[in-house]
Amino acid sequence: RVADRSLMVEVGSGTLLAADSQDPLQKKKKIVILGTGWGGISFLKTLDCKLFDVQIVSPRNYFVFTPLLPSVTVGTVEARSVTEPIRRIIRKKDAEFHEAECIKIDPENKQVICKDVSELDFERKPEFALDYDYLVIAVGATSNTFGTKGVDEYCHFLKDVEDAEKIREQVVDIFETASLPHLSPEVRRNLLSFVVVGGGPTGVEFSAELHDLVHEDLLCLYPHLKDNVTITLVQSGDHILNTFDKRISQFAEKKFQRDGVHVKIGCRVLEVTNKHIRFKSKDTGQLVDVPYGMIVWSTGIRTRPVITDFMKQIRQENRRVLATDEWLRVKNCEGVYALGDCASVEQRKIVEDIADLFKLADKDNDGYLSAAEFVSTMEGVRVRYPQIDLYMNHNHMKGVIGLLDEAMNAGDQGTTKLDLEHFSAAISKVDSLMKCMPATAQVAAQQGTYLARSFNHFAQGKPAEGPLHIREQGHHRFHPFCYKHLGSFAPLGGETAAAELPGDWVSIGRSTMWLWYSVYASEQVSWRTRALVMFDWTKRFIFGRDSSR
Template identity: 60%
Template sequence: MTIASIFTKASKTFHSYPSYSKLLLLCTLSGGGVVAYAELQSDSRPPSVDPNEPRRKRVVVLGTGWAGTSFLKDLDALKYDVQVVSPRNYFAFTPLLPSVTCGTVEARSIVEPVRNIIKKRRGEIKFWEAECVKIDPANKKVFCRSSVDANLVGSGDFSLEYDFLVVATGAQVNTFNTPGVKENCHFLKEVEDAQRIRKSVIDCFEKAILPSLTDEERRTNLHFVVVGGGPTGVEFAAELHDYVQEDLIKLYPTVKDIVKITVIQSGDHILNMFDERISTYAEKKFGRDGIEVQTGCRVVKVTDKDITMKVKSTGEVCLVPHGLIVWSTGIGTLPVVRDFMEQIGQVNRKVLQTDEWLRVSGCESVYAIGDCASIHQRKIMDDISSIFKAADNDNSGTLTVKEFQDVVDDIILRYPQLELYLKSKHMLSVTDLWKDPQGVDREEIDIEGFKLALSHVDSQMKTLPATAQVAAQQGAYLARCFNRLEYCEEHPEGPKRFRESGRHVFRPFQYRHLGQFAPLGGKQAAAELPGDWVSMGHSTQWLWYSVYASKQVSWRTRMLVISDWTRRFIFGRDSSRI
């Protein structure tokens, strides 16, 4: 039997049994070794429907980004009638988008079809490739329009009714209404954006080497400007620098000395959301690499030829010629979400406001997760009197240490800023708050003393960043709540209700920061990890490789990304304009 016939039979067997574990054998002919990989896949056939079974509640999910996909992966679809609406039929691993712009990783290596993800779930999940154009909370409907542009018959407009709506649409790039940005800048939010940037970089080099151009025109075409010194902008600048130095100058040697990369940042430092040590390290490394960093500058206008920039400290206005601009300055609200916010009285907010259980304020059956929403954490001082009353079991008008300890776990769970405050003050126990100004322990405390002890706790309230890590944790949390809804309604697991009797049904969402990376090029990266641990250098780059490989949504994308990294190490990046 030939090798080809063996693989043909194996392939037929592999695809003939979708309800069993699949076994993929990779044979190395030279060494005779065998590597086995098993992927457990549940039966993808739709479950049978019992006509006497009560109607399952309809859950409509808008979006297939980090938040939406995380929700779908953990949701028990047997308990609900789940429908998903998204203009993209794939999930993209967005932290690797800067790598796609320079060919370090291929675009298809970081995307996984949504249907591949949902078919592995128990139960049936319906997916519609369409864009939600309007949310009608009064009638519990969403109106959608097909994203398929092909000239096919049939109407692309439809509506869906819901019992629960999960808004996970993400956000769009924030241009701050700067003139000329939409017309003349590249963004880096979607896979298509990264592919366009990749082609434009090659265009700049191909145009610059034409014999008809002057030296000044060549310098302009090869001036790459990144507006925004956050993680995305910094990583793109680092990737582009490596691409130029390791690959492109070998192919375009006549212009190797005139390529320039500039990062424009409105703040005082790049990566200002990281530890100060990382920010300083990144600026010094960019300086050594020849990447110009201009801080304290604000872009006020963009044309196809130059950028108008204003220096904040002096008020000086200057023109910066460019060949390519990548705009990476934050996120803004999508039109459909903005319209929804106007309907529910959140006109003056930048994003949807939710409570600590990710429920949209003012909409009992609508939840919002990911970049489109922000949690409104309740202040402890707003409920201070109710907390005191709930803890004062004997109605004596004073609290003892024991009475306070009986409710302290509920307080910390309901108001997480209390725990952050204790850490910031290096307090070992909540009872340290009871000490008087001289540091002496008190046996009991009255309402005024209680207010004074907790008066500065709310200063530790923080808004969660719009990152993939936050969105993924929110999606997983909300799926767990949906899976346990019936049980927890009968057996509440949340903290004590201080303004009324009983307990909350669920524990509120609590974000657990697992750290963040900042690749800086030259096989170096910086990492900020839990425990105030900062790591920088070559070893951190290898840590970045391992973490990002492990976080891929499927084994398929994991193997593709690793193979792309391997290909790049051996053969370099591809500079073809395709």
């Protein structure tokens, strides 16, 4: 019974907005959303704004479709086509937007302090405070330089539309400058040396786009520069695209080799000066200085200062990222939720509860689990631990009976009853497929939708039914957030792309690029941006990329 209760509490903590059933006379609860990126916007789009008093704060009054940013850097797609104004998104919603940056979160007083980001020169107080009942943090992250000297001064990042536009301008600038008659061949070559740091999807896609730009468009317009352009991709790991399937990363490496993109694997950048970038090969220890005309730095993300400060206040200072539980509630802080790149979900391992689970399952208290005891318990807790379903799907099992078979048949001659040791051995395997959720738009968007649906449901005080619910002894509770990976793409240039789809399915080639076009067209936030993006693609097919600054 005790075990029963403790597990119930754990499961029961899925009650998101406890004691909050709607009294029509009661004032609407205030929700403040920080950020208008993937997480913030997907939350906002799903939230029923009539049920709450909703305020959104972000220093940018638009949403950016980040997967197309690498295309913006070379003019395949225009910057305006990948952004959607927030004011258009909330036009028919009951929500208020404030263009400002949150500079402090004050959980004690349930307040956020914001600062206006306008450069208008007239007298005013730049800061204001907003009260909240629920705070949804979706501020994303910044680029990580790992403290490497010179990166902030001399490198471009690729996080936002402004970054992409700056890169585009500089590429054209470099080609025009390199065409001037008075340059020495060496200066010309150095100027036309492009370096990309980071062999993840963004770095690889940017290198591929840059290669296409140079070979499909610029070399017709600047034929005299043909033999002077180099593209170098520096990656500290052993392979580029190392989070992808091996077949994809090998294909990408081979393709880059054929295309003449220099891939430097196992190299760590030590410093960047105004003339060259210096890196060290891990294997040989050799130092290499490469002169450059432009560097794009894309090596991962880091927590924003406002979040680091918030983490100190809520005793999370020893962590690298803000931690939430599986209901996206920030740990140690009531009423605050976080999602997307600024937070990470601490998923509960089933081994951590193994003793409790065993006690709960062993209804007759004989120290063994019968088949019936095993099955009914696992059925009861499978929503609490999404890894159970993940494991069963992965091993093509039909329900928890499969798990039972596996547990009973482990060992030499098999058994008909499980003791704690057998039970742990069988169940701990289930945790092995649990993965950290990646920092992607896909995760942020699914989290936003999940959280908004939970909010809607509780605020409506509706009978809790539907896919989000666990029904247990008359109580309705929410499922923990469970990420569904729908696959990932890596465009590799020359109208080829690689895709990794669920179920170990890898596809590489031109048809995959068409799949990419159709998926990204359909994922657009509005018909307006969808039309703009498709128009840009068509324009590019017919006329090539625009090389004017």
